Each structure stands twice: as C-alpha cells, then as structure tokens.
Amino acid sequence: MAPSRPRPRATSLGAHLKPHHKLWLNWDGAFLMGPRYLRFLDAVDRRGTIRAAGGEVGWSYRTCLNRIREMERVLGAKVLVTTRGGARRGGSRLTPEARRLVKLFETWRREALRQSDVAFRKLLRR
Numbered sequence: 680m681a682p683s684r685p686r687p688r689a690t691s692l693g694a695h696l697k698p699h700h701k702l703w704l705n706w707d708g709a710f711l712m713g714p715r716y717l718r719f720l721d722a723v724d725r726r727g728t729i730r731a732a733g734g735e736v737g738w739s740y741r742t743c744l745n746r747i748r749e750m751e752r753v754l755g756a757k758v759l760v761t762t763r764g765g766a767r768r769g770g771s772r773l774t775p776e777a778r779r780l781v782k783l784f785e786t787w788r789r790e791a792l793r794q795s796d797v798a799f800r801k802l803l804r805r
Contacts, residue, residue, distance in 0.1 A: 693803045698795055702788050709753045712784060720773060720781050723759065727770045
C-alpha cells in the first residue's frame with residue numbers, strides 16, 4: 680500500500696491550477712470559428728489585407744484563403760469584401776455580417792471566461 684500524500688490545500692491549488700478553455704462557434708453543427716479565426720478577422724479589420732492579417736496570426740496566404748472560403752461555405756454568405764490591386768490599391772474588409780459575428784464571439788468569449796474564472800475561484804475556496 681502506497682503511503683498517502685497530504686491533500687493539497689486550496690490556497691496551494693490556486694497558486695498552480697489555472698483553467699484553460701477551448702471555445703468556438705458552430706453553425707448548424709459545422710465548425711465556424713475559434714479564437715485564431717477571431718484574431719485573423721480582427722487583424723484583417725485593422726490591417727486591411729489578408730496577407731498582413733495572416734502574418735499576424737502565423738497563417739500563410741493560402742491558409743487564409745482556405746479558411747475564408749470554408750467560413751463562407753458554412754455560413755452561406757461572404758465574410759470579406761476584397762478589392763484587387765496589389766500592395767497599394769487592394770485590400771479587404773469585413774462584411775457587416777462578419778463584423779457582427781466577430782463582436783458576438785468576442786463578447787461571448789470574454790463573458791464565458793469571466794464566469795468560468797468566478798466559478799473556478801468559488802470551487803477552490805471549498
């Protein structure tokens with residue numbers, strides 16, 4: 680029989696344990712977007728190009744295009760409005776629907792994490 684180890688105290692647990700979350704949105708059961716998609720769409724909104732946004736999240740241009748196409752396929756609607764023209768004249772911006780999805784996901788994610796942290800702290804005090 681192995682010797683019993685002392686049960687860790689809640690205060691020591693709180694110093695070492697941190698909850699980790701994986702949150703994403705599905706559309707009719709199909710994956711739509713997760714945190715990296717959120718960061719990518721936010722970067723497109725700020726930077727104005729797919730290439731610059733992809734660089735910010737560590738995706739190749741091809742990966743960005745594939746992710747956009749898949750999101751649009753799942754949604755049945757455009758995510759980005761793009762204009763061709765190279766580095767000086769081209770660009771991308773979010774559609775109003777995509778902007779609404781980004782805001783919804785950001786708000787929901789922030790609130791889910793906040794509520795989870797509150798619940799976790801309560802459980803540690805037990």
